[in-house]
Amino acid sequence: GQSLEQPSEVTAVEGAIVQINCTYQTSGFYGLSWYQQHDGGAPTFLSYNALDGLEETGRFSSFLSRSDSYGYLLLQELQMKDSASYFCAPRGYNKLIFGAGTRLAVHP
């Protein structure tokens, strides 16, 4: 079977650091993607890990441990515009499987 777990909501203040965890159980795992979606908008790609370790893209970093079926998205120097939903999405053959999403609220 397939299962994905990520926290439903996270709250933080501007300038802080937030980590959104994702544990997964899927068949045919190729890598872990992260997408951001603002209310009323479309999902946009943030990061992808095919191999174990850390990938850094500006203020955002993503980590993957295949042996633990675990990954996380790290957001640094939070800004108000980072308030959005964040989805972990394991990549299977020819498709992504989206987690339920984590709503991040950034406060002043």
Place this chain on the structure above:
Amino acid sequence: DTEVTQTPKHLVMGMTNKKSLKCEQHMGHRAMYWYKQKAKKPPELMFVYSYEKLSINESVPSRFSPECPNSSLLNLHLHALQPEDSALYLCASSSPGTGKETQYFGPGTRLLVL
């Protein structure tokens, strides 16, 4: 050009109507996807086309009929929909075999079935 366009932006239809959603990309991507997204839920995969051939149908009811006329276009034909089909319909595209296979999403069509 990293844009996926979708038309129409909004659509209201009755349960006996037939309508079509259109998606277009000019990034040379050879994989295209239809997703359905309800409010406060994640996108749910419906169909995947790879090199203009249907490769995945996630057990979608036959009232949804996808079509890929060429490598840039993807349509979703709608017929006899139910009110519970009201949702945001998202199209995405990606370049298969590149490793990351980042999916680029269009802005979506917001569908209301009355």
